[in-house]
Amino acid sequence: MRTSWADAVAAENAASGSSNINGPRGAPRPGRSSYMPPHLRNRPPALDPPAPSYSSPTSGNDRLGYSGPPSGLRSGGSRLDYGHQGYVGGGWSSRGGGRDIGREREVNPFGNNDVDNETEHAFDEQENTGINFDAYEDIPVETSGENVPPPVNTFAEIDLGEALNLNIRRCKYVKPTPVQRHAIPISLAGRDLMVSAQTGSGKTAAFCFPIISGIMRGKFAQPRGYRTVYPLALILSPTRELSMQIHEEAKKFSYQTGVKVVVAYGGAPISQQLRELERGVDILVATPGRLVDLLERAKVSLGMIRYLALDEADRMLDMGFEPQIRKIVEQMDMPPRGVRQTLLFSATFPKEIQRLASDFLSNYIFLAIGRVGSSTDLIVQRVEFVHESDKRSLLMDLLHAQKANGVHGKQADFGICGNKEGS
Ligand SMILES: Nc1ncnc2c1ncn2[C@@H]1O[C@H](COP(=O)(O)OP(=O)(O)OP(=O)(O)O)[C@@H](O)[C@H]1O
Known part of the structure; x- marks a missing residue:
């Protein structure tokens, strides 16, 4: 035994x-x-x-x-x-x-038995993560410290090794996210790194x-x-x-x-x-x-x-x-x-x-x-002023509209507030 x-x-x-x-x-x-x-x-x-x-x-x-x-x-x-x-x-x-x-x-x-065949088509489509990676392109990036290694634009520019590159293809990662573009070359150069990045920005791979x-x-x-x-x-x-x-x-x-x-x-x-x-x-x-x-x-x-x-x-x-x-x-x-x-x-x-x-x-x-400690450019904020008695029906309308139109990879959060007297 x-x-x-x-x-x-x-x-x-x-x-x-x-x-x-x-x-x-x-x-x-x-x-x-x-x-x-x-x-x-x-x-x-x-x-x-x-x-x-x-x-x-x-x-x-x-x-x-x-x-x-x-x-x-x-x-x-x-x-x-x-x-x-x-x-x-x-x-x-x-x-x-x-x-x-x-x-x-x-x-x-x-989770598939034929990963190698799968790989051939891996670059054809981007994994549907629900994350708008294109919007990340414009995100501001700041670096400070001595001799900062330059960022890369593609995974091919980084020598990660054949087996790891194959897995990146299997994951259907077409191009690095901003945190990956900057953090990977810095880490590969052996430098210590402190990173501020939004959740869902691809830190795990970074x-x-x-x-x-x-x-x-x-x-x-x-x-x-x-x-x-x-x-x-x-x-x-x-x-x-x-x-x-x-x-x-x-x-x-x-x-x-x-x-x-x-x-x-x-x-x-x-x-x-x-x-x-x-x-x-x-x-x-x-x-x-x-x-x-x-x-x-x-x-x-x-x-x-x-x-x-x-x-x-x-x-x-x-x-x-x-x-x-x-x-x-x-x-x-x-x-x-x-x-x-x-x-x-x-x-x-x-x-x-x-x-x-x-x-x-x-x-x-x-x-x-992105900006540390502030709301992000990826979030659109909209304020609707409604009468107290209409709050509930407006919320129901918004929820129904969302359901009918689909979220298109975006997530909607609703916050409801009132005035000083009560809500
Ligand atoms: N370069 C990329 N291309 C396509 N998808 C990616 C890429 N990098 C990461 N992803 C996917 O994006 C999603 C979010 O990535 P990840 O979980 O690494 O983010 P995170 O910043 O670590 O988030 P959390 O703070 O929630 O852990 C995951 O589904 C991941 O597989």
């Missing part, structure tokens, strides 16, 4: 009668060190592991000189098995766009493409503890829903690249997430609370993190996650700023976010897409 950390956690919870989905915190119990994970079974005992080392990505990310996790590497007390030639990240055997041999078949995230491309080229040798995994990239997001959404997108972008994406969020049993992690992880998408839990259980080490992305940072602070975020970034084993590459996305920039940026980012570029 297959046993794993996840099974062990489930068994432990069952034995202790614990129904707490977060499970017990603290160090794993002694005795489980005899467990041999599947990937190490039937192998000769490992020789003394070499010191972990990074090879720099060839994508212009020149953060050299970091010699890997500190000597007090959190390994859950286990011996480490370092990556060998041919072993690349998280147990997936190829990052060259090939299929994994002898491993589970990668699920096609595009941070995923450079991360996936960097991992594909980086040939990072991840150490492997018996119980601990060492992701190369961490994407922090405020909610379970957003984490799931990023995970879904990232799986499409990384399909057949050999880069493995795993998601971990609170409010769901941890054992299934542990099982996924155990299969290997290059990019971990996580909510802060659940990640702290995994770090405290020594299931995840941040010692190999090369890319850190914080999505909707202002929302994370609004939700009270600052202590967890600071713990993750500053108090665990994550490489310091300047060594890792950090991308921070936030719709607003109150003092707390500015402090976070100055603590987490190094010599960064600030990129503002």
Whole structure:
């Protein structure tokens, strides 16, 4: 019977009668060190592991000189098995766009069985996202910082690698959105970045493409503890829903690249997430609370993190996650700023976010897409003055007209207000 950390956690919870989905915190119990994970079974005992080392990505990310996790590497007390030639990240055997041999078949995230034929027609039509991308063309963009890499106009101008380019076609992305045009070249140049962009502007691809491309080229040798995994990239997001959404997108972008994406969020049993992690992880998408839990259980080490992305940072602070975020970034084993590459996305920039940026980012570029803190050019506002007694019928008329005409990819919101005396 297959046993794993996840099974062990489930068994432990069952034995202790614990129904707490977060499970017990603290160090794993002694005795489980005899467990041999599947990937190490039937192998000769490992020789003394070499010191972990990074090879720099060839994508212009020149953060050299970091010699890997500190000597007090959190390994859950286990011996480490370092990556060998041919072993690349998280147990997936190829990052060259090939299929994994002898491993589970990668699920096609595009939901069709014939993705390659599909690709031929991918440029014929733009995915119907309900977003008016043409309107984005005129959106004002501001950048500040030293030596800002120039934006691109097409995906073809950026060398993201063949496998990723194929997935961009499969996603039916014809041209980059403004945030992608600016943020991708900046990230590929290895620079830290703080971005203000509207929701739905294509931020997910803006941070995923450079991360996936960097991992594909980086040939990072991840150490492997018996119980601990060492992701190369961490994407922090405020909610379970957003984490799931990023995970879904990232799986499409990384399909057949050999880069493995795993998601971990609170409010769901941890054992299934542990099982996924155990299969290997290059990019971990996580909510802060659940990640702290995994770090405290020594299931995840941040010692190999090369890319850190914080999505909707202002929302994370609004939700009270600052202590967890600071713990993750500053108090665990994550490489310091300047060594890792950090991308921070936030719709607003109150003092707390500015402090976070100055603590987490190094010599960064600030990129503002659209106007920060004001309503956008994409929204048309109309005010109708009506008599109190006509409010209801006007609203019904507007709703019916909307239904009859269709929304044509636009969304309509109605706000109703009254006067001082009452509404
Ligand atoms: N270049 C592109 N061409 C066509 N569609 C795109 C492009 N980039 C992103 N999209 C699509 O636009 C939609 C919104 O993108 P995305 O979710 O990345 O935006 P976001 O800024 O991260 O939004 P949110 O803040 O809601 O997470 C998605 O359906 C995505 O697949």
